Amino acid sequence: MDDREHTTDEAREAPVRSAQEVADDVVARVLARAGTALQDGATAHTTFDGDQLDLEERTSLRRVAGLSTELEDVTEVEYRQLRLERVVLVGLWGAGTVEEAEISLRELAALAETAGSQVLDGLLQRRRTPDPGTFLGSGKAAELAGLVAAVGADTVVVDGELAPSQRRALEDVVKVKVVDRTALILDIFAQHAKSREGKAQVELAQLEYLLPRLRGWGESMSRQAGGQVGGAGAGMGSRGPGETKIELDRRRIRTRMAKLRREIAAMEPARQTKRASRRRNAIPSVAIAGYTNAGKSSLLNRLTHAGVLVENALFATLDPTVRRAEAADGRVYTLADTVGFVRHLPHQLVEAFRSTLEEVADADLILHVVDAAHPDPEGQIAAVRHVFADIPGAMDVPEIIVLNKADLAAPEAVARLRSREVHSIVVSAHTGEGIDELSALIADQLPRPGVQVEVVVPYTRGDLVSRVHEHGEIDLEEHTEAGTRLRARVDAGLAAELEEASGAA
Structure with missing residues (x-):
């Protein structure tokens, strides 16, 4: 009986020990790859990427000790200044597979490195659901505190979104800053935003994240601005408890958020005017979208020689870039590079960047770029489609x-993806493989001009012939004494101008 009981106890302990060993192996593999997110600061460029003049500026702004691009505190409230320098990663291995947990933790390491921090260690817990108090269980939180003290970390980065109470409780245990995945992504956006609209969108997202997470020192937030006993305007109706300090700060933040929303809304007409101009001139539009660091900017450079910033880092592109491109059949179209997506993209960012993301909805065609070399490209495709x-x-x-x-x-990974995604094409923006085939496929998928015309355009209106070459499909072109004879398909507006010019001749 004793032997059987002893055997049963061992069998009961074995799965727990096995899960812990698997979790430790995952952390070891993630740490072994840490430092590769930026390839030690080097990125392979091609001649299509141009001079990359923005890259030196971006590199010079890489996070250093004591520097923070986080929002300045709008009040006296203690704000989460993210000086990410030496971090420990924390993740949960829940209902999914261990491979999914490893991919998520590896992505968190890349995010932390992109923000400018150094990944020192990590911890992965086998737990079906997060603990409502400290995200990790109490025992694991105590183990994390020991790990943080042992490696000398100043920040804990959690692979998930923490409730304000969870963050506070975990900070009380580990005694250093605790940052969740959402705050980390917001911090990267704050570093990389350059345009006025991009900066406003990021600040709005940060304030939306900050609002429910205000926290003061001790009892300072419970101080009240009561009414005055004397003085002009004082007296009946002005006395009483007044606003507490934290209520005043919340009101100031809401006021700032309202102002930012008005500013972003005021920038939208300019974007709409550009879109309307493209539609009026019947210029088809193509949007490049996809997971962050999938190679969207490299593809834009390869197709248009735009020379936009290319960096082997997450969220290198925040401000949309629109460039002129030419399809294989000679037709002109616009190609827009958009912000990359990521798993569990903070909803604050989706809302704040809605005007920018509308470039995707207004396009005639989407080039959904996927990193075929990633361990989980199917998961990336699903995350992008979720957005x-x-x-x-x-x-x-x-x-x-x-x-x-x-x-x-x-x-084998490419073959698997092609079998699952019927409308797909294999390319390499770095080597140029498949780019010609992609250009031909874009030409085939662009909307066709809808009006058939057969006209003789006088030689004095060579501009119209040029526009037919750019935006139409020419079946016949010959030069006669009266002018250029064309048989082509064009849009309705250009067809009317051609008929008018032909009639005047």
Whole structure:
């Protein structure tokens, strides 16, 4: 009986020990790859990427000790200044597989490094649901506190979104700053935003995140601004408890948020005017979308020689870039590079960047760029489509899955993706493999001009012939004594101008 009881106890302990060993192996593999998110600061560029003049500026702004691009505190409230320098990662291995847990923790390490921090260690707990008090269980939180003290970390980064109470409780245990995944992504956006609209969008998202997380020192937030006993305007109706300090701060933040929303709304007409101009001139539009660091900017440079910033880092591109491109059949279209997506993209960012993301919904075609060399490209595709679902009209736009980084991807992974995504093409923006085929596919998928014309355009209106070459499809072109004879398909507006010019001749 004793032997059986002893055997049963061992069998009962074995799964727990096994899960812990698996979790430790995951952390070890993630730490072994730490430091590769930025390839030690080097990124392979091609001649299509241009001079990369912005790269030196971006590198010079890389986070250093004592420097924070976080929002300055709008009041006397203690604010979470993110000086991410030496961090410990924390993740939960829940209902999913251990591979999914490893991919998520590896992405968290890349996010932390992109923000400018050094990953010292990590901890992964096998737990079905987060603890409502400290996210981790009490025992694991105590183990984390020991780990933080042992490695000398100043920040704990949690792979998930913490409730304000969870963050406070975990900070009380580990005695250092605790930052969740959402705050980390917001901090990266704050570093990389350059345009006026981008900065306003990021600040709005940060304030939305901050509002329910205000925290003061001790009892300072309970101090009240009561009414005065004497003086002009004092007296009946002005006395009483007044606003507490934290209530006043919340009101100031809401006022600032309202102002930012008005500023962003005021910038929208300029974007709409540009879109209307493109539609009026019947210029098709193509949007490049996809997971962060999938190679969207490299693809834009390869197709247009735009020379936009290319960096092997997460969220290198925040401000949308629109460039002129030419399809394989000679037609001109616009190509827009958009902000990258990520798993569990903070909803504050989706809301704040809605005007920018509308570039995707207004496009005639979406090039959904996928990193075919990533361990979980299917998960990236699902995450991007989840964001598409939050953008009205985006799911109705025709989509081409562009399997990028073919020079690095395993052939079996590419074959698996092509079998799952019927409308897909394999390319390498770095080597140029498949780019010609992609250009031909874009030409095939762009909307066709709807009006058939057969006209003789006088030689004095060569501008109209040029526009037909750019925006139409020419079946016949010959030069006669009266002018250029054209048989082509064009849009209705250009057709009317051609008929008018032909009649005047």
